[in-house]
């Protein structure tokens with residue numbers, strides 16, 4: 533795999549305005565709050581965390597399906613979004629200074645998103661809601677081909693549709709049917725064919741198997757892997773369950789309440805996690821063979837995820853963390869590299885590990 537960044541997000545924020553109930557009082561949901569990561573070409577980055585922690589919003593915001601509140605997004609060397617308030621850094625991560633020694637910030641850029649709308653695709657979580665019930669499978673797959681003018685005539689268009697269906701394990705007989713005539717797994721294959729039809733480079737896979745029967749989840753995950761090999765794709769693979777992304781991901785990031793709490797190589801994250809939240813997620817994965825059961829005890833978190841409208845001060849995880857101290861309420865922990873390529877945000881890493 534080339535170690536070349538395809539996508540990078542820096543200090544990305546997505547704050548949605550919400551009704552507060554009180555007149556003249558504005559509130560926001562900090563769905564994504566200062567998230568930074570990159571994905572290399574040909575790589576799969578897994579993104580996990582409990583429901584509502586901001587995984588879908590991260591995926592949609594980096595595709596600019598939602599306009600970001602702030603931050604910077606760079607795709608294949610081109611800045612496709614920059615709110616102008618993120619410091620520029622050089623290739624070593626050092627701030628870029630001007631002649632006066634002041635830190636340089638990004639510049640707002642206007643980019644024609646159309647080519648990126650083709651290169652960057654998404655496969656949605658719910659194959660029942662994401663396909664228009666009034667369109668045939670051929671129309672659904674063909675629509676994307678038309679938008680990006682990828683077929684010069686009807687025959688070419690039809691051939692491309694059939695080729696895409698075959699790629700995902702369907703065939704020409706399926707082309708003129710409607711979504712309701714398919715099983716959940718087949719619908720998700722249609723959703724994948726739609727994404728592939730425009731010859732993308734990067735796909736946000738937003739919990740693509742969560743709505744499917746457990747018996748076919750592995751099949752579909754394997755298909756994602758095969759397609760990646762064949763077509764040289766790069767994935768952001770979202771799941772709430774670590775056990776699903778563990779195998780398919782090169783690296784995994786863990787989110788909690790709009791923030792990344794830990795990110796590392798998959799093996800490293802699975803066996804040497806340092807953040808208490810990651811540790812609790814890992815200890816929740818059932819182990820098939822009790823003889824090989826790991827020594828560490830199951831870590832059960834108390835309470836629910838707090839509301840992102842009113843997140844706790846300091847470290848947002850502190851209200852459920854068994855190690856929290858006063859410092860955690862006062863100050864948000866810094867996102868830092870704890871060992872090569874292994875990032876985490878916690879005040880008490882030394883004490884816990």
Ligand SMILES: Nc1ncnc2c1ncn2[C@@H]1O[C@H](COP(=O)(O)OP(=O)(O)OP(=O)(O)O)[C@@H](O)[C@H]1O
Pocket residue numbers: 548549550561562563581582583584585586587588589590772840
């Ligand atoms: N368009 C929106 N307007 C207002 N709030 C939103 C919007 N979309 C998401 N949110 C809120 O942002 C937070 C993050 O939601 P998001 O859907 O990104 O989480 P998620 O991690 O994908 O959850 P799940 O695992 O359930 O899919 C939630 O509190 C959600 O209610």
Ligand SMILES: [Mg+2]
Pocket residue numbers: 587588589657739
């Ligand atoms: Mg989601």
